[in-house]
Amino acid sequence: MKKLISCEFNIDTTCVELKYSDGSMVSIDTIAVENEVVENMYEQSELDYLIYNAPAEYADLILNGDPVTYLKTVTRYNSLDD
Template sequence: MRTSYTTLAIDCIAVEDEYGNTPAQRAELDWLLYNKPLEYAQMVLGGRMERYLSLGCDHGRLED
């Protein structure tokens, strides 16, 4: 069985510089990065981070 993997690196400082306009947004980005890294990556790659943060910082929306 052959398995293929892809490694991806996201410049999180650049993401914070782009989207972290307030302390609350920066805190939300940090929370996402450390607690929901897959969702963080999906939002960055899918261009949905700005929309997510515009809805108000409430990481509880992503809780399991």
């Protein structure tokens, strides 16, 4: 079983990079993810927070979770039209 050695955000490539003990690497394109799942600036802000402050949790959410449901659960905003 491969073990996660490191997980960090690479600002030059805008990717969260995971490196494993067997030498393999996974690179998550954060811009592509955001283009698919983000619907407003509050959801964008939530993902940005995870990318910069908790990249391992971000990677787990994207690879193993449901980011759309997560964002609907943790973000709240009031429309100016209300």
